[in-house]
Amino acid sequence: MKKFMNQPDTMLTESLQGFAAAHADLVTLHLEPNYLVRAKKAQNKVAVISGGGSGHEPLHSGLLGYGMLDAVCPGFVFTSPSPDQMLAAAEAVECGKGVLFIVKNYAGDVMNFEMAAEMLSCESATVLTSDDVAVENSTYTTGRRGVAGTVIVEKVVGSLAETGADLATCKALGDRVNRRTASMGVALTSCTVPAAGKPTFELGEQELEMGVGIHGEPGRRREAMRPADDIVADLVKAILHDLAPAAGSEILLLVNGFAATPLMELYLLYNSAARLLQSHGLIISRSLVGNYTTALDMAGASITVCLLDDEIKQHWDSPVHTAALRWGM
Amino acid sequence: MKTDFILAAIDAVNSAILSHEADIEGLDRDIGDGDHYINIKRGCAAAAAMRPELENLTPDAALQKIGMKVLSSIGGASGPLVASFFLEMAKAIKLKEPVSLADHAALFATGVAGIQHRGKAQVGEKTMMDVLIPVSALFTQLASTHAELDADLLNAIKAEAEKGMLATRDMLATKGRAAGLGERAIGHIDPGAKSCQVMIHAVCDMLLGQAH
Numbered sequence: 099m100k101k102f103m104n105q106p107d108t109m110l111t112e113s114l115q116g117f118a119a120a121h122a123d124l125v126t127l128h129l130e131p132n133y134l135v136r137a138k139k140a141q142n143k144v145a146v147i148s149g150g151g152s153g154h155e156p157l158h159s160g161l162l163g164y165g166m167l168d169a170v171c172p173g174f175v176f177t178s179p180s181p182d183q184m185l186a187a188a189e190a191v192e193c194g195k196g197v198l199f200i201v202k203n204y205a206g207d208v209m210n211f212e213m214a215a216e217m218l219s220c221e222s223a224t225v226l227t228s229d230d231v232a233v234e235n236s237t238y239t240t241g242r243r244g245v246a247g248t249v250i251v252e253k254v255v256g257s258l259a260e261t262g263a264d265l266a267t268c269k270a271l272g273d274r275v276n277r278r279t280a281s282m283g284v285a286l287t288s289c290t291v292p293a294a295g296k297p298t299f300e301l302g303e304q305e306l307e308m309g310v311g312i313h314g315e316p317g318r319r320r321e322a323m324r325p326a327d328d329i330v331a332d333l334v335k336a337i338l339h340d341l342a343p344a345a346g347s348e349i350l351l352l353v354n355g356f357a358a359t360p361l362m363e364l365y366l367l368y369n370s371a372a373r374l375l376q377s378h379g380l381i382i383s384r385s386l387v388g389n390y391t392t393a394l395d396m397a398g399a400s401i402t403v404c405l406l407d408d409e410i411k412q413h414w415d416s417p418v419h420t421a422a423l424r425w426g427m
Numbered sequence: 428m429k430t431d432f433i434l435a436a437i438d439a440v441n442s443a444i445l446s447h448e449a450d451i452e453g454l455d456r457d458i459g460d461g462d463h464y465i466n467i468k469r470g471c472a473a474a475a476a477m478r479p480e481l482e483n484l485t486p487d488a489a490l491q492k493i494g495m496k497v498l499s500s501i502g503g504a505s506g507p508l509v510a511s512f513f514l515e516m517a518k519a520i521k522l523k524e525p526v527s528l529a530d531h532a533a534l535f536a537t538g539v540a541g542i543q544h545r546g547k548a549q550v551g552e553k554t555m556m557d558v559l560i561p562v563s564a565l566f567t568q569l570a571s572t573h574a575e576l577d578a579d580l581l582n583a584i585k586a587e588a589e590k591g592m593l594a595t596r597d598m599l600a601t602k603g604r605a606a607g608l609g610e611r612a613i614g615h616i617d618p619g620a621k622s623c624q625v626m627i628h629a630v631c632d633m634l635l636g637q638a639h
Contacts, residue, residue: 131499151462151503174469176462177502182495205602206504209545213498213507293465298456313462318611 133187160422166256178206184214196221202244225272232309257413283400345379357392443629470501490517515541532570
């Protein structure tokens with residue numbers, strides 16, 4: 099393993115300190131317990147809080163700021179944050195309208211946020227994101243994983259919360275966006291967890307992992323490497339099977355990199371996915387391409403489709419000012 | 428249950444986990460995401476480091492502190508699960524101090540029920556519960572026929588933990604990270620079941636050592 103680091107144990111803290119220093123106008127970092135809040139506390143709104151294991155940057159710290167999140171709790175690498183982080187973050191940003199947790203559906207995240215919600219004294223609700231169609235069968239009681247679609251949920255709900263909407267309304271919109279969003283990922287290489295020092299899994303030069311999760315947990319099938327159009331066809335097929343959109347539907351297309359795939363390849367994937375989706379009669383009216391929900395140093399990408407409606411589109415377009423997403427202001 | 432026992436058990440578990448790094452990490456790489464061993468190690472080290480502040484506490488206060496500490500230091504799925512074991516036992520001891528062997532078996536069962544309430548897994552789902560539930564059931568059963576924690580009882584518990592851990596090899600995972608793998612997880616022992624077995628063996632071996 100070759101990584102820029104001093105020691106595995108201090109890697110997260112040093113990275114958080116660097117992030118906070120680079121974006122001091124947007125965020126403030128608190129250590130032990132670790133959480134970040136907006137540099138300027140928002141008033142009179144539902145506090146939108148997210149978090150999860152580190153290693154998915156810019157998720158979630160990069161999405162902290164006006165129009166999105168009020169606080170984030172970064173856990174250790176690929177490890178859910180703990181309830182004390184969530185409680186401290188909630189107490190720092192809550193301003194009388196309750197707390198909305200946005201949680202990716204992974205057992206550890208769900209249980210830790212659940213315990214935090216039980217200990218919290220103010221009103222709270224949770225939006226559980228579960229956009230990954232790779233874990234397709236509902237008989238898996240853990241259900242689908244929450245992956246890159248979480249960015250869309252956070253943007254849309256963050257915008258609604260900024261208008262002063264109440265907790266129940268924010269949760270309802272978050273759940274709706276989640277239901278209308280589907281993702282699927284593919285990996286060309288494994289990632290390496292710094293503290294482990296070895297790749298999480300081995301992929302041959304001519305192999306790919308279809309349906310991979312964002313932790314380098316192996317996907318559902320190992321297949322032979324092949325042209326991008328073929329790979330995209332499989333990803334899009336799984337997504338369309340899940341969403342079953344009517345022809346003429348407007349969609350948001352997100353091509354997300356897992357960190358070690360260049361933008362050149364991500365745009366190639368976008369080109370391929372866009373052509374395919376258009377050939378199914380879909381109208382791509384919003385798009386996003388880049389590294390938004392990464393998996394340390396994994397090469398690979400995921401495709402996410404969100405079925406838009408007027409309300410979702412309005413909140414996607416509204417002003418946002420965070421380290422990773424900024425428009426309209 | 429005495430605070431001395433809790434502290435000695437924590438030390439035994441901590442060193443056993445450290446000496447099983449390679450096998451637990453290997454299993455997690457097979458079907459997990461590579462963080463299970465690191466998290467368990469971090470939690471054990473944090474609990475072991477608490478000795479000075481726990482020594483003079485009552486058992487329920489010590490268990491409560493350990494529970495909150497592992498909750499904030501382990502993270503991941505293991506944090507709330509392991510913490511629930513300690514927190515539920517802390518509550519139970521506060522209500523009724525265990526005296527007999529049957530009381531201790533009931534206390535262990537309360538801790539296991541706490542984990543089950545949090546994680547909602549059953550036997551057969553390829554998780555730590557495949558070790559904990561059968562071990563707890565056997566402990567309860569043996570406590571009714573044994574007068575004390577003798578070698579016969581402790582060895583039976585060790586065997587049951589081993590059996591439960593090995594049984595996860597052929598299971599299809601429906602809970603936890605391995606669930607996403609579907610049939611590909613078959614043939615791999617669950618890392619959580621393995622670390623539970625290691626911990627149970629560590630405490631039994633400690634008690635066996637004391638008995639001799």
